Amino acid sequence: MSAFDAFPLGQPAFVSSVLDRAAHLRGNDEKLFALEQSPSSRAYVVYRDSLLVKREGEGVRALLTIDEALKCGANPGTIFLGLRDGAAVFGMGIAQAAAEKLIGREDFSVNELRGMAMQGAVPPDQLSAIAMAKSMVNWHQRHGYCANCGTRSAMKEGGWKRDCPSCKAEHFPRTDPVVIMLVASGDRCLLGRQKQFPPGMYSCLAGFVEAAETIEDAVRREIFEESGIRCTDVQYYMTQPWPYPSSLMIGCSARALNEDVVVDRVELEDARWFDRDEARLMLTRKHPDGLAGPHPFAIAHHLLGRWVHGNDRSGA
Structure with missing residues (x-):
């Protein structure tokens, strides 16, 4: 598929979403924990401007099982992105040390997202969810401390908020x-x-x-x-x-x-x-x-x- 086929006029990358954001589930910690353990759940794993993918034949698969993500060293703290065909989709980060361990492996690799998107290596209908994962992982990595008092804040609402345990300030991702x-x-x-x-x-x-x-x-x-x-x-x-x-x-x-x-x-x-x-x-x-x-x-x-x-x- 050429770039012109993947992104016809009026449909650039990152705009076609297949996810139900299911915001009503974000405050249900028990339900989200259960979804993380479900074999049907999947995750996009982000490292800086790159994405962890599984090589399959001549192509790659970006949507990983939770088990695949964890075995590659992805951080266990997950961000709930929504539901796709009833199955939960999460966003996860991966540390530099874990990403470097994947160098040279034949089954998994960390590939630069922009290049994959431009080449059509990732299905266009997945790019919106990947963009969401990338933005959210980046926000958590940059905003781990309360901007009001400097205390370490905690992830809440399925990753869509951070709360300060000291001054009770609430912090939300910005666009x-x-x-x-x-x-x-x-x-x-x-x-x-x-x-x-x-x-x-x-x-x-x-x-x-x-x-x-x-x-x-x-x-x-x-x-x-x-x-x-x-x-x-x-x-x-x-x-x-x-x-x-x-x-x-x-x-x-x-x-x-x-x-x-x-x-x-x-x-x-x-x-x-x-x-x-x-x-x-x-x-x-x-x-x-x-x-x-x-x-x-x-x-x-x-x-x-x-x-x-x-x-x-x-x-x-």
Whole structure:
């Protein structure tokens, strides 16, 4: 399966979920403990930006039995992600020492998640649950102590809360909103590239929403700061959970009011205008100069593809 088949237009990675989050079970410790012991329960095991997988023939299996996860050294403390076809699915972490012991093994390995997602090695309908596991494991690893008094906090509600036994403060996982936008002027769109991008790749501009800021204001501010372009007619398209470490990409389009690009060299290596034909060649990796658009697993690809095919008229 190619990336274009795995992520058709309008369906980037991490958005198609098959889990029932079953939030009503999170406060039932007895039920969750029983589910952890059930042979039908499964787990995704996360290590930093990677995933523990079992090799099976030419492919890999990311959804492990609890026994497989524990035998590989996964941490016993589990995060309840929800139910899939009535069976419980958990998220688990694994320590560096345990992950390193898997190096060279033929049955299990720790593989970088982004690469597997881009290559279609993991079924697209599992990526949402994996993103949830990655975000939650990362949050627990970074927030083990109360931000109010510094006391070691305890996991509660199936992993969806941490309580401080000292000052009684409650702590909940956070998601950071990020705007990502396709800005157009007539039949041209604005794309930029960062230094860490692969050679020749251009993508939509993006940035974090700041405190007390609307999505529309964030779009206008980020575009102006990074490119000197002022814009209007901000329109919402769709969102994409982005587990690096736990963001929500808010896809928007906007219409440019000027066309003189002034690149912020701190944020971007380059930014320029592209016409529809050129953008179409970049998306299909057929540009004569070797330029390329964003990968189909990212929402930026779908923002650009929507504009290329004429479904986004914000710049008309």
